[in-house]
Amino acid sequence: MQRILVTGGAGFIGSHFVRYLLRHHPAVSVTVLDKLTYAGILENLAGIRDDPRFRLVVGDVADPDAVRNAIAGCSAVAHLAAESHVDRSLMDPGGCVHTQVHGTLTLLQASLEAHVERFLLVSTDEVYGPVLEGSASEESLLRPSSPYSATKAAAEHLAHAYAVTYDLPVLITRGSNNLGPYQYPEKMLPLFITNALEDRPLPIYGDGHQRRDWLHVEDHCAALDLVLREGEPGTIYNVGSGEERENLAMARAILARLGKPETLITFVQDRPGHDRRYSVATERIRTLGWQPRYSLDQALEETIRWYQENQAWWKRIKAGEYQEYYRRMYLERSVLAPSG
Ligand code: NAD
Numbered sequence: 247m248q249r250i251l252v253t254g255g256a257g258f259i260g261s262h263f264v265r266y267l268l269r270h271h272p273a274v275s276v277t278v279l280d281k282l283t284y285a286g287i288l289e290n291l292a293g294i295r296d297d298p299r300f301r302l303v304v305g306d307v308a309d310p311d312a313v314r315n316a317i318a319g320c321s322a323v324a325h326l327a328a329e330s331h332v333d334r335s336l337m338d339p340g341g342c343v344h345t346q347v348h349g350t351l352t353l354l355q356a357s358l359e360a361h362v363e364r365f366l367l368v369s370t371d372e373v374y375g376p377v378l379e380g381s382a383s384e385e386s387l388l389r390p391s392s393p394y395s396a397t398k399a400a401a402e403h404l405a406h407a408y409a410v411t412y413d414l415p416v417l418i419t420r421g422s423n424n425l426g427p428y429q430y431p432e433k434m435l436p437l438f439i440t441n442a443l444e445d446r447p448l449p450i451y452g453d454g455h456q457r458r459d460w461l462h463v464e465d466h467c468a469a470l471d472l473v474l475r476e477g478e479p480g481t482i483y484n485v486g487s488g489e490e491r492e493n494l495a496m497a498r499a500i501l502a503r504l505g506k507p508e509t510l511i512t513f514v515q516d517r518p519g520h521d522r523r524y525s526v527a528t529e530r531i532r533t534l535g536w537q538p539r540y541s542l543d544q545a546l547e548e549t550i551r552w553y554q555e556n557q558a559w560w561k562r563i564k565a566g567e568y569q570e571y572y573r574r575m576y577l578e579r580s581v582l583a584p585s586g
């Protein structure tokens with residue numbers, strides 16, 4: 247039985263990845279290390295927490311004791327924990343440095359000491375900065391624009407240094423913008439969907455002509471799993487669907503599907519340092535045998551339906567009720583007590 251440590255497993259992509267691993271690999275068990283920040287929501291792991299192959303350690307990736315406790319018995323690491331929202335990173339760059347830089351360093355060191363066989367760093371296409379024409383290849387220059395993307399790039403450099411200096415078997419993925427169930431409604435897509443459902447304005451930054459590549463979270467998880475198992479150590483893999491849209495087009499598509507008026511679209515002040523476009527070349531991961539299964543239309547349809555059918559989940563978040571929810575959970579279930 248192989249045990250995999252997944253950091254950030256209570257977040258959006260992390261929770262999907264844990265579910266993916268347990269569903270596709272009966273001989274795999276998973277330890278999640280998660281600090282349960284505002285973005286770490288145990289409900290995202292509904293149906294998993296009672297699985298005997300699942301273990302949860304509540305703790306900080308930058309805390310060596312918590313990491314040592316969590317990594318015990320694991321032969322592979324998938325590192326997803328991050329302060330992942332660009333807008334928050336503009337207000338609190340130090341939070342990104344803590345998790346992306348100190349956290350990644352702590353995890354790399356512990357992974358070396360635990361002799362793990364694979365270390366997957368889940369990075370982002372945002373490390374390239376704006377790609378105004380064509381697509382960035384894995385060899386393109388990194389010019390990150392935000393504290394979020396700069397600290398993700400820093401994490402990559404640290405991982406690379408551990409690969410070169412200490413032979414840690416590091417793999418890196420650079421995924422594009424994900425969509426799917428359980429995405430925290432501060433990110434554009436779930437914010438727009440839930441605002442539209444509540445007949446509230448959809449705030450478009452700047453002129454709305456910024457472009458993103460949209461990847462269904464399940465397709466991203468399939469890529470992470472493939473790279474973790476079959477990727478070449480020391481290699482970086484871009485992951486993107488090739489389905490590129492302007493933000494304004496995404497807003498219009500959401501409103502059309504929900505039968506809501508375009509008058510809900512509201513142009514607001516632009517995000518400082520807002521990257522105009524991201525685009526990645528994906529030949530390398532496709533050669534490994536990956537391709538997206540969802541079209542953007544299908545992905546959007548399914549995602550909108552999930553937010554329609556799971557209103558309690560996002561309404562609780564928007565009402566700020568999770569703080570109280572966790573306080574109760576901590577008191578009721580000792581398994582959730584912070585480790586160390
Ligand atoms: P998320 O914000 O939904 O979840 C982050 C998780 O990390 C949360 O559960 C949070 O509690 C946990 N966490 C944060 N700081 C921590 C710390 N110091 N110690 C332990 N746990 C901590 O993020 P997401 O959107 O699921 O992104 C996951 C990863 O994928 C990130 O590394 C992100 O950079 C990367 N990524 C995201 C996207 C995207 O579109 N969302 C695209 C490409 C790559």
Ligand code: TYD
Nearest residue numbers: 332423432433434435437449450451456493
């Ligand atoms: P976001 O979901 O924050 O992802 P990222 O910045 O990491 O790509 O934003 C996606 C795009 O949507 C980005 O161009 C910023 C824009 N955006 C808005 O126009 N309005 C919003 O309220 C948000 C959150 C984002």
